[in-house]
Amino acid sequence: MYKITKKKIGISSIIILLVLMILLVNVFDFDFYLFRWLENGIYNLLAFFISTVESLASSVENIYSSFFRSRELIQENYRLRQELSELMIYNISLKEIEEENQRLRELTNLEEDLLANPTVVGARRVGLAPASWEKSLLVSAGSNDDVSERMPVVSYGGNLLGVVINAGVSSSQVKLVTDPEFVAGARVAREDSRALGIIRGQPGSSNLLLERIAWDADIEPGDEIVTSGISGDFPRGLPIGVVISVEPASYGLSQTAEVSFNLESRTIEEVLIITDF
Amino acid sequence: MRWQLSFPVLIIISFILQTTFFSRLPAARFGPDLLLVIAFSAGFLLGRRQGLVVGFAAGFLQDILLGGGLGLYTVSRMLTGGGSSLLRGKIYQENFPLVTLVIFFFTLLHELLIFLLSEQVIFRIDPLTAVLQNFLPTAVYTMLVGILFYLLIYYLIAGGERAHGK
Numbered sequence: 001m002y003k004i005t006k007k008k009i010g011i012s013s014i015i016i017l018l019v020l021m022i023l024l025v026n027v028f029d030f031d032f033y034l035f036r037w038l039e040n041g042i043y044n045l046l047a048f049f050i051s052t053v054e055s056l057a058s059s060v061e062n063i064y065s066s067f068f069r070s071r072e073l074i075q076e077n078y079r080l081r082q083e084l085s086e087l088m089i090y091n092i093s094l095k096e097i098e099e100e101n102q103r104l105r106e107l108t109n110l111e112e113d114l115l116a117n118p119t120v121v122g123a124r125r126v127g128l129a130p131a132s133w134e135k136s137l138l139v140s141a142g143s144n145d146d147v148s149e150r151m152p153v154v155s156y157g158g159n160l161l162g163v164v165i166n167a168g169v170s171s172s173q174v175k176l177v178t179d180p181e182f183v184a185g186a187r188v189a190r191e192d193s194r195a196l197g198i199i200r201g202q203p204g205s206s207n208l209l210l211e212r213i214a215w216d217a218d219i220e221p222g223d224e225i226v227t228s229g230i231s232g233d234f235p236r237g238l239p240i241g242v243v244i245s246v247e248p249a250s251y252g253l254s255q256t257a258e259v260s261f262n263l264e265s266r267t268i269e270e271v272l273i274i275t276d277f
Numbered sequence: 278m279r280w281q282l283s284f285p286v287l288i289i290i291s292f293i294l295q296t297t298f299f300s301r302l303p304a305a306r307f308g309p310d311l312l313l314v315i316a317f318s319a320g321f322l323l324g325r326r327q328g329l330v331v332g333f334a335a336g337f338l339q340d341i342l343l344g345g346g347l348g349l350y351t352v353s354r355m356l357t358g359g360g361s362s363l364l365r366g367k368i369y370q371e372n373f374p375l376v377t378l379v380i381f382f383f384t385l386l387h388e389l390l391i392f393l394l395s396e397q398v399i400f401r402i403d404p405l406t407a408v409l410q411n412f413l414p415t416a417v418y419t420m421l422v423g424i425l426f427y428l429l430i431y432y433l434i435a436g437g438e439r440a441h442g443k
């Protein structure tokens with residue numbers, strides 16, 4: 001027959017207490033200072049181990065590259081120098097356009113709301129957090145580099161990648177746009193449309209969903225989607241992806257578009273964190 | 278080596294492997310779920326208490342790395358560690374083909390539990406699609422890599438043949 005012993009009561013009490021605490025923290029959003037302190041401490045320690053291993057692996061890879069891929073690297077260097085020269089010329093013309101734009105704004109008393117001179121911090125990808133559905137990256141910049149929660153993260157190409165959800169001392173966690181919980185305001189970048197919607201990650205897919213688009217909004221496959229900047233959490237105009245398909249939603253009261261997200265999380269090597277915009 | 282020392286080391290190593298090495302492979306979105314295998318092995322090879330403790334530690338670390346702390350994975354890993362201890366005495370620990378199959382089913386159950394408890398996922402994906410495109414590939418991948426981890430724990434930590442019959 002099943003006997004209830006003191007030991008069993010003790011174990012059961014601990015489990016019940018633990019489940020209750022988890023419920024309190026997650027369902028009712030209780031913020032225990034001790035938990036935060038403990039979590040941050042463990043996270044920083046764990047991130048240190050992971051960063052060290054990743055740095056070692058990168059160093060080995062770099063040594064391998066410098067020995068066996070020197071010819072390829074010289075060619076790449078030559079190509080990048082050429083690209084840099086082209087971009088420098090392009091930059092000069094952009095500066096002229098900017099000055100012209102500024103003069104016209106002053107004439108029309110229009111305020112500037114584009115991403116002008118953002119402060120960014122470069123970071124290396126350290127790892128991908130292990131989870132079934134959540135998509136988050138660990139990157140090598142933290143509070144020591146002025147990184148804090150809710151800062152936008154972009155790729156080196158300028159595409160929106162995600163948002164910082166936790167900043168440790170020397171590393172941070174970035175929730176990717178492909179995470180099912182990620183939400184941001186977005187709009188169509190076409191001059192004659194500007195349709196608004198909400199961009200969200202899709203579980204089990206690398207594509208995104210643009211939801212809550214007005215039922216009569218002008219949106220079609222091939223349209224580029226950028227951040228709307230309405231919420232103030234993200235700068236306006238960061239590229240997100242391209243519309244693949246559009247379907248009516250909510251019994252025709254709105255539209256939903258599937259948006260391609262070309263960056264695969266496992267191939268992201270470096271990111272830029274926008275610390276001020 | 279005592280389990281109180283060896284399992285934390287193993288959890289950290291698995292964590293680093295899962296976060297850095299396996300996340301760069303083409304099948305990165307399917308795991309493998311090494312922490313599940315560790316929680317399973319602790320419960321199945323050493324007992325309920327060990328399974329619960331190791332499951333808690335592995336899940337808690339994972340939740341911290343996901344930006345939460347004390348969350349879904351803390352509970353699910355504890356259940357894995359506690360649940361696997363129920364199989365002690367019913368399945369031979371050295372029956373590796375059968376243990377491989379059990380790891381497969383434990384991964385499936387774990388994925389199902391996470392799916393059912395993830396509010397942002399459950400209403401936004403067809404369950405059949407989730408099973409075919411996520412649960413099954415993850416279970417197969419975890420089973421194949423996980424059995425190697427189980428063998429490592431069986432021989433190095435649980436004492437291999439000596440553990441049998443205890």
